Amino acid sequence: MPSKQVFAHKDGATYTTSNGAPVPEPYAAGRLGRRGPLLLQDFHHIDLLAHFDRERIPERVVHAKGAGAFGYFEVTHDVTDISCASMFASVGKKTPAVVRFSTVGGESGSADTARDPRGFAMKFKTDEGNWDWVFNNTPVFFLRDPAKFPHFIHTQKRDPQTHLKDASMFWDYLSQNPESVHQVMILFGDRGIPDGYHHMHGYSGHTFKWVNAQGKFVYTQVHLKKKGGAKTILAEDAVRIAGENADYGIQTLFEDIQDGKFPEWDVFVQTMTPEQAEKFRYNILDLTKIWPHDQFPLRPVGKLVLNENPQNYFAQIEQAAFSPSHLVTGVEPSVDPVLQSRLFSYPDTHRHRLGTNYQQLPVNAPLVPIANFQRDGPQLFVHQGARPNYQSSIAPLTYKARPYDLEDHEVFLGNALYDLSEITELDFEQPRALWQKVFDDGAKERFVKNVAGHLKDAHPPVITRQLSVFAAVDQGLADRLAAAIGVATVKPLAVKPAAHAENTKYKFKAA
Ligand code: HEM
Numbered sequence: 001m002p003s004k005q006v007f008a009h010k011d012g013a014t015y016t017t018s019n020g021a022p023v024p025e026p027y028a029a030g031r032l033g034r035r036g037p038l039l040l041q042d043f044h045h046i047d048l049l050a051h052f053d054r055e056r057i058p059e060r061v062v063h064a065k066g067a068g069a070f071g072y073f074e075v076t077h078d079v080t081d082i083s084c085a086s087m088f089a090s091v092g093k094k095t096p097a098v099v100r101f102s103t104v105g106g107e108s109g110s111a112d113t114a115r116d117p118r119g120f121a122m123k124f125k126t127d128e129g130n131w132d133w134v135f136n137n138t139p140v141f142f143l144r145d146p147a148k149f150p151h152f153i154h155t156q157k158r159d160p161q162t163h164l165k166d167a168s169m170f171w172d173y174l175s176q177n178p179e180s181v182h183q184v185m186i187l188f189g190d191r192g193i194p195d196g197y198h199h200m201h202g203y204s205g206h207t208f209k210w211v212n213a214q215g216k217f218v219y220t221q222v223h224l225k226k227k228g229g230a231k232t233i234l235a236e237d238a239v240r241i242a243g244e245n246a247d248y249g250i251q252t253l254f255e256d257i258q259d260g261k262f263p264e265w266d267v268f269v270q271t272m273t274p275e276q277a278e279k280f281r282y283n284i285l286d287l288t289k290i291w292p293h294d295q296f297p298l299r300p301v302g303k304l305v306l307n308e309n310p311q312n313y314f315a316q317i318e319q320a321a322f323s324p325s326h327l328v329t330g331v332e333p334s335v336d337p338v339l340q341s342r343l344f345s346y347p348d349t350h351r352h353r354l355g356t357n358y359q360q361l362p363v364n365a366p367l368v369p370i371a372n373f374q375r376d377g378p379q380l381f382v383h384q385g386a387r388p389n390y391q392s393s394i395a396p397l398t399y400k401a402r403p404y405d406l407e408d409h410e411v412f413l414g415n416a417l418y419d420l421s422e423i424t425e426l427d428f429e430q431p432r433a434l435w436q437k438v439f440d441d442g443a444k445e446r447f448v449k450n451v452a453g454h455l456k457d458a459h460p461p462v463i464t465r466q467l468s469v470f471a472a473v474d475q476g477l478a479d480r481l482a483a484a485i486g487v488a489t490v491k492p493l494a495v496k497p498a499a500h501a502e503n504t505k506y507k508f509k510a511a
């Protein structure tokens with residue numbers, strides 16, 4: 001919220017310097033005589049230029065282009081048996097939210113209709129601190145080893161020399177890292193270009209742990225389903241819209257909210273007990289896989305509604321800082337390596353992008369009071385008064401214990417391993433089901449056209465390698481792609497047999 005000393009109206013304010021003094025000549029710099037040099041004493045002029053020189057902050061290294069709005073989460077179904085998070089305390093409880101949608105690879109001026117996953121980040125200001133859901137619009141991701149993330153992202157950005165996007169780089173990475181193929185099937189299918197930002201579903205992708213007041217946990221995957229269904233755009237229309245209005249997604253979100261057409265999502269959770277996880281065919285810590293809905297049905301939790309536009313995009317959306325590590329009592333991270341890595345990466349980049357005290361910025365500040373021993377640093381504006389800056393015995397802070405004991409949770413034992421990306425037949429089952437069972441004839445045709453249209457520009461050996469990945473999904477798919485590109489058919493890459501071993505790599509403590 002603007003400080004009450006600052007005029008935030010569109011009109012009616014008196015022009016001042018940053019120290020609040022009215023300026024009689026806003027469009028004029030002070031100078032000496034009719035032909036003379038400028039005066040250093042003209043603070044208004046210096047202040048104006050110096051602030052302008054510092055207007056830009058670094059854009060997000062990924063997800064730079066986006067749009068956002070405010071709203072709320074409302075509990076519609078009781079889930080207190082699986083989580084004691086205060087946000088879920090009672091049916092009907094509402095929690096304020098700030099939400100930011102984004103594309104991933106492009107710069108902050110890039111087109112909203114790019115073929116790219118979409119970010120769907122939410123900050124819930126609960127009465128026990130902020131809980132962020134930093135989700136995407138797809139339930140899976142390109143990788144399961146976080147060490148690959150910066151390499152992968154580099155290949156989706158610009159070539160170091162030409163400063164151009166490069167189809168060879170793009171497919172070179174994907175073809176060398178075939179665990180990406182499930183996400184590639186979604187990205188180049190009809191779901192690859194959502195219609196704007198607010199007609200899409202959202203997914204945690206990662207497994208989290210929800211914990212109830214007794215300390216019992218279940219593994220969870222969260223889904224947000226757009227009320228009225230998701231909408232997508234065909235490739236040709238996306239290209240046309242990108243030329244006509246690169247900000248199509250920002251504009252339609254803003255206008256729908258302005259017109260009272262508030263976007264709404266139903267929130268569901270899939271749950272899995274530790275015992276089920278041990279028997280599950282796939283590793284629950286591998287976010288290239290989904291949990292089949294027939295085995296793990298969607299349980300309704302609540303709804304998310306967006307009903308308020310930002311007043312100031314920079315302050316309220318650009319400065320919003322989401323992190324999967326902004327968690328609250330009642331939810332714990334799973335040990336999914338990509339999630340664990342993200343827990344570090346987001347606050348780290350926020351300290352770089354926004355500064356040490358990023359949590360104090362109004363859009364990020366929790367609604368509940370902060371009391372800790374963090375002190376000072378640049379741009380401090382919410383101080384902790386005269387309270388001691390250490391745990392003093394004279395005026396101590398009290399500590400609120402968790403209502404549950406983490407000692408009853410998983411126990412891990414093992415050697416140092418670097419084998420997260422071992423490829424087995426398991427990696428192709430779900431992409432194959434998409435191709436063979438989910439895509440109808442039209443969807444198949446569009447998929448082949450979308451992939452062929454992009455892959456054809458890659459170096460020939462890269463084309464061959466990526467076709468061998470598609471052949472491991474389905475030989476017929478690879479053959480159709482080869483024909484569309486005009487190259488010879490390719491045999492599947494050699495893949496180890498499916499081995500259901502991953503979940504037995506960790507043991508659960510006996511009750
Ligand atoms: C943004 C890192 C994977 C969702 C970001 C940012 C970084 C990052 C550094 C920029 C944040 C900022 O400047 O505010 C990583 C790393 C990953 C990873 C290291 C894997 C190792 C994922 C996954 C998801 C995801 C799997 C979704 C399931 C998002 C979203 C944003 C984002 C939604 C935009 C947040 C916003 O709107 O401010 N990521 N990311 N990321 N990431 Fe990731």
